[in-house]
Amino acid sequence: GQNIDQPTEMTATEGAIVQINCTYQTSGFNGLFWYQQHAGEAPTFLSYNVLDGLEEKGRFSSFLSRSKGYSYLLLKELQMKDSASYLCAVLKNAGNMLTFGGGTRLMVKP
Amino acid sequence: DAGITQSPRHKVTETGTPVTLRCHQTENHRYMYWYRQDPGHGLRLIHYSYGVKDTDKGEVSDGYSVSRSKTEDFLLTLESATSSQTSVYFCATRDSAHQETQYFGPGTRLLVL
Numbered sequence: 500g501q502n503i504d505q506p507t508e509m510t511a512t513e514g515a516i517v518q519i520n521c522t523y524q525t526s527g528f529n530g531l532f533w534y535q536q537h538a539g540e541a542p543t544f545l546s547y548n549v550l551d552g553l554e555e556k557g558r559f560s561s562f563l564s565r566s567k568g569y570s571y572l573l574l575k576e577l578q579m580k581d582s583a584s585y586l587c588a589v590l591k592n593a594g595n596m597l598t599f600g601g602g603t604r605l606m607v608k609p
Numbered sequence: 610d611a612g613i614t615q616s617p618r619h620k621v622t623e624t625g626t627p628v629t630l631r632c633h634q635t636e637n638h639r640y641m642y643w644y645r646q647d648p649g650h651g652l653r654l655i656h657y658s659y660g661v662k663d664t665d666k667g668e669v670s671d672g673y674s675v676s677r678s679k680t681e682d683f684l685l686t687l688e689s690a691t692s693s694q695t696s697v698y699f700c701a702t703r704d705s706a707h708q709e710t711q712y713f714g715p716g717t718r719l720l721v722l
Contacts, residue, residue: 529709532709534713540716541713541714542652542699544711549709588652597711
């Protein structure tokens with residue numbers, strides 16, 4: 500099996516920076532995804548990391564360390580619309596099995 | 610986003626009745642997935658398909674069956690609905706073996722009374 504752990508809830512202030520961590524234990528690791536999910540809506544793709552290092556995409560960056568089983572999603576210049584759940588998901592065995600963590604609910608306050 | 614629709618979007622049914630949920634995509638993606646999302650569990654894979662008439666079980670497949678008779682449609686059937694199957698069901702698609710990203714449909718809220 501595999502364990503994927505991420506904090507249940509986080510709160511941050513508009514304009515600030517927040518880091519959402521994800522740790523995982525799995526065999527046959529083939530990459531890690533981050534999705535954003537607003538309440539009552541579908542998950543939407545944010546990032547995919549398969550190699551170690553930082554990938555930057557606008558205000559959002561995602562980092563992966565395969566040796567440590569660790570990833571984080573970094574959100575800069577927080578906006579109210581960033582209030583959502585952020586889902587960490589591990590890809591295993593070349594694509595057919597995507598396993599999700601429980602998600603981190605981020606609340607951005609004025 | 611892949612053009613993914615799900616129907617119905619909301620459904621209330623009674624225990625013991627069969628229920629079929631439909632996922633329709635217009636992107637000609639080869640792979641399709643059914644997930645359920647419950648508080649405290651995150652998204653869990655029920656079944657997936659890697660081509661027409663090619664399907665396989667996921668993590669939580671008991672009580673569910675699927676069919677894929679054409680590329681664009683993937684049906685999920687609850688053979689005899691139970692209250693534990695009350696959930697939000699999401700369909701997802703993926704383009705090919707070399708494109709790993711899954712894209713999600715809008716979801717179906719199912720309540721089993």
